[in-house]
Structure formats: structure tokens, C-alpha cells
Amino acid sequence: MRGGGGEFILRCPPSPDAGAPPPPGARAYIARMCGIVGTLRLRERVDPERLVAQRDTLVHRGPDSAGLWIAPDGRVGLAHRRLAIIDLSPGGHQPMVDPRTGAVITFNGEIYNYRALRDALAALGHEAATQSDTEVILLAYRAWGVDCLPRLQGMFAFALYDPQQHRLLLARDRAGEKPLFLWRTEGQLSFASEVKALLADPACPRRLTLDGLNAYLAYGYATGEHTLWADISQLPPGGWMTVDTRTGETASGAYWTLPQPPMSAPSAGGAADDGDLEALAARLDGVLEGAVRRQLVADVPVGILLSGGVDSSLVTAMAARVSERPVRTFTVRFPDAPHADEGPFARQVAQHFGTHHTELEAEPATPDLLRTLAAQYDTPIADSSMLPTYLVSRAIRREATVALGGDGGDELFGGYLRYPALLQQAQWRRQLPAWVRRPLARGALAFWPPTARGHGWLEALGGSAEEGLAAAGRLLRPRERQALIPRLRSAAAERVLAPERLRGTLTRDREGLVARATALDFATYMVDDVLVKVDRASMLASLEVRAPLLDAEMITFAFGAVPDAAKVSPSARKRLLRQLGRRLLPPSLDLARKQGFAIPVSDWMRGPWRPLLRPLLEDAAHPLLGALLDRDGCRRLAARLDAGAPVGEPLFALLMLGLWADAYRVSDVAG
DSSP states (O other): OOOOOOOOOOOOOOOTTTTOOOOTTOOOSSOOOEEEEEEEESSSOOOHHHHHHHHGGGTTTOBSEEEEEEOTTSSEEEEEEEOOSSOOSGGGOSSEEOTTTOOEEEEEEEETTHHHHHHHHHHTTOOOSSSOHHHHHHHHHHHHGGGGGGGOOEEEEEEEEETTTTEEEEEEOSSOOSOOEEEEETTEEEEESSHHHHHTSTTSOOEEEHHHHHHHHHHSSOOTTBOSBTTEEEOOTTEEEEEETTTOOEEEEESOOOOOOOTTOOOTTOOOOHHHHHHHHHHHHHHHHHHHHHHTOOSSOEEEEOOSSHHHHHHHHHHHHHOSSOOEEEEEEOTTOGGGOOHHHHHHHHHHHTOEEEEEEOOOOOTHHHHHHHHHOSSOOOOTTHHHHHHHHHHHHTTOSEEEOOTTHHHHHTOSTHHHHHHHHHHHHHHSOHHHHHHHHHHHHHTSOTTSTTHHHHHHHTSOHHHHHHHTTOSSOHHHHHHHOHHHHSSOHHHHTHHHHHHHHTTTTSOSHHHHHHHHHHHTHIIIIIHHHHHHHHHHTTOEEEOGGGOHHHHHHHHHTSOGGGTOBTTBSOHHHHHHHHHHSOTTSOTTOOOOSOOOHHHHHHTTTGGGGHHHHSSSOOTTHHHHOOHHHHHHHHHHHHTTOSOHHHHHHHHHHHHHHHHTTOOEEEO
């Protein structure tokens, strides 16, 4: 959920064992969160010093050690920054080389089923020399080539160079939990975990794309392979790419796609009775327990980001069930903003399961943290909950190196408020012909303030189901974006409406409005906002965050076995998760709430962060925004904020755009 920003004052004591060394003899059974970077050059040698400089922009992702490997011919270079969970020995050092084939890998992530894969590979004659899941990927590639990818279950991004096949393989996990950015020119391909590593090459352009800006202002993030950077793309989730290291010829594809809903799913708005829900809840119990058990594997304390909502509460319940150690939970409190304060609900869950619970009180202070985060989020998002996410990550890191979160529950099981609204709109569309419905919606909108609750619902009612899908979760409408960015006014209609058109067509292969909406959010909002927020915030704190609800088996169950009606009805969300919650969570816990780590963004934008808005509102030229923004449009938006309108989120989007452009000296626009 989006919020607003400001520095936070922490009020929690450090753990007495913070920073303690690993126990003697400890071994890493799973790899650790890391940062990777690499370059392929077709006609010249890789510059090792430049590659090291790129690698070390990612020191926050891997403060414990670093590695560098250059091919004998000098045309391929791989580098790695390591965050060690336990094992500080050289056994898991990267880049790692397969001594039999010469294949080399630089890997960021976790392979949760590595033990089963290691046993299967041993039966085929490929014995592992270490306990590292990094080595298991090398052995799996040795045995199965690119076909090893569907066998990997976890969160990962890696590059693997195969000297025998003269091939560089890039791959990314199913849900897109771990990032992988690409910069391609004639004769070169560079890749990295974060854009800042690519920008450490002076030849990498720093240009904004108008299409990306349009998408950013529409939804708060750029969607798909494209980013706000004109010259930098990203590998899609579940995707792979191979590059011939002799010719530069590329091939790409998907080793995994989102499962289709069950054929027996009731139609949109249909009902699933209590017996169906109870049977599905029993299955969900087993799948979630398995996911949490796999992701708790670590020889260090594991924390849980507990918001008090049903997702993180169920993860806490499973952790308490299967963990051999006391469970540690963390939450953020806003005592001065009761509507955003999750403390009482999180405390209720923590007490029920007897966790070691830490509460953090957040207070807005200086804007320094916003500038820090703008530099960290080198692919900007307009999600103010990045601030409490970073706060809680920083606090957990004092006591643990690993944390579990509840991300994915909304997309998998129908948690957003817009899902019942879409079903309600569908009911009205069935009952009213278009020639009645559209004039009715237009007439109501003429008297309905744009910032009033229900305005978006009425606007979507007047259009088609695809238009309703495109409008859901939107930050600014096309005419509002045009008022802020004059260059969008002169663009062709197809260009101005491009973000909405893209979203309206992404999931046409699915039947059922809920199936389309959840799949759309899984592929866009979750990947390009939620997971970006968590990855960058946690990595800035050098904390590894895992998401049991995005376990491969959980995704398959949620999208391939759970019908729409067990997720959402016109009057209820997360029906299946709440059914399980009624079995496992405190009876007094309000399971119908929709909150999460949010902050009072409009209040803070009117208060301590108001000085940061001056470059957007005053006539002094900003290197980038001065040539793009309509200052009068920005002033009107600020005036609406002062009048009490809930427009803090659009202003936060503009603010983060300006701070990002400053941090990365973005002063040119392509397109």
C-alpha cells in the first residue's frame, strides 16, 4: 500500500547478539542475497577495473566479500558481492566455476529445493563438492542445460557462462523477486542486479523515456521489460536469455508461465460454499506450511515482517508451528496516525503465538532518508511504503539476517479493494445496457469531485471491463498526466493512452474478471512495485527477505487450483485466506481489514516534506523537470493538497521523480 515519507526515529533496543559471529562449524545450506554484475564484449576486452567499480556500487547487497572472474580471452567478465548468512569460508565464494566443464556462474538468490536436486544429480553421477545451492545450479546446468530452469524453485537471478557452448545464459525467477537489468549496445551486453551498477560505466546513457514517464505517472511504476531508463531494460520474471559469445546473437523465452485457473471455476461473482472453502483451506494449510518450512532454513535467527494483516499473520502462524527457535516478529507503529497504525493488531498476533515481538515507532523528521531512498531506487517507484519497509528491514537486521514477509497474498488470493469493485461493476454492466449506463456515469461524474470516494468506480462503470481493469490502481488519469507534462498533450492518442491500453490487454487469455485482475496485478504491480520496494529497501539494510506466499508450489496452487469465487465475491476479499485465518489466528483479530505497512503520506506532505516540493512548484529550473513539468499544474495539485484533498500520492510520485533525477543526473529525454 502506498504511503508518504520522512526519516524515522527508531525506538527499539539493539539485540544483545547483534553482529555476533556465526557459530563454529556452521555451514551454509542455502546461498545468500547478493549483488551480481557482468559484461560481454564482442570486439574488445573487459576492463577489470571498471567491472570492479560497477560491482562495488552493490556493496549494500553483499558487504561480506567480493569476487571477480575474467574469461581467458578477456571478453566475458563476471563479478559478485556476497552477503553471507552463515558460512564465511571460501566454499560458497562466487563467481563459482564447474571444474569439469569450465562453466562459471554469478548468482543472486535462493534455491529452496536444492537438496532434492542435489540428490537427483548425484544419482546421475554429478556429485556436489560443497553444501552450496550455487553449485547445484552449475551441476543442474551440466546435466540438463537450459532445461534445468523449470526444475529450480526459489528466488534468483543469475548469469552462467558456458565456454564449451560459447554461450552466456541469463535467467530470473518465476515471480520476479530478484532483479536483473540489461544494457545492450552494438558489440556489448552488460547486466546487473541494480541499475546503478550499469551507470558506473561512463558510457551508459542517463536518459529518461517519455513512455516510461507516462507509465510511471499513471501507475507509480514502469511495467514490463521497459524501465524509466531509455537505454536499460530488465529480464522478465520466468524468463531466460542466451547470447552467443562469438557473434552476439541472442535468443530469449519463458521457461515458466502463470498457471491457468481451474476449468471448474464458477463464473465471475459466483459463490463458493463453506464446504468448498473448508476443503481448499485444508489444502492451503499444507502448502503454506511447506513453503514456510522451506524458507525458514537458516542457521541464523529469522524475523517476520508482521503488519497484523491476514497474510503476514498466517506466515507467523506457520513459522510458530514449524520453527525450532522462538519466532521473532517486527512491526511499525504510527501512534499519531491511528488510521495507519498496525501496532495493536500485530501485537495481538504476536501475543497469540508467543513471539519475541519488536515494535518500532516512526516519526517524520528530516528529508534525508527520502534522498537516500531515491538514490537506492534507481528504477523509481511512487510507493511511499518503501519508508516503513526500509525502517523495519533496518531494525530486523540488528537481530537477524533473514526475514519472512507476506508479499504475494493480495495477488494470489484476491486481497485488493478493487477486486470486489470490479465484480460490482460487472453486475451493473449486465443489468444496464451501455446506452443507459454510460450517460448515467457521465452525468454523475459531472457533479462528483475527482478526489471523492467512488469517482474512479463511476468512471470505470461507464466503460468496458477492460477499461475497468486498466483504471484499477491508477495514480493519475490521462488528462491529469497531460496537465502535468505538456509534452504528453501533443503526443498521439495511442501514445497518451499506452499504459491503460497495455494493461487492458495483458490478460485476455484468461476467463473470469477476478482471474484477469489477479493475474494482471501479479505481472505488473507486484513485480514492478511491491517486489522492487522490498528488494531495494531490504538490500539497503543488507537483509534477506523471503516470501513464502510466492513459493512455486503456492503460486501453482493459488492460480491453478483455487477458483475465483473462493478468492473474491462482490462483498468480500481473500475468502480462502480468511477461512484459514479463522482456523489459525486469534478469534478476535479483524480479518477484514486492509492495511499493511502504510504511512500518512498526505499529512507528511503538508508538513515536514513540504520544502522538498519547492523545485516542483517554483520557477527555478530543474535540470530535467524544468523542461518537462507544467508548474501551474503542480501548483494546482499542491493547492488541492492544502485544501484537504487526498492527493499526497501523486505529489509523492513527482517528488521521488525529482529526487531520482537529481541523484542520477538525468537531464535528457528520449522519445
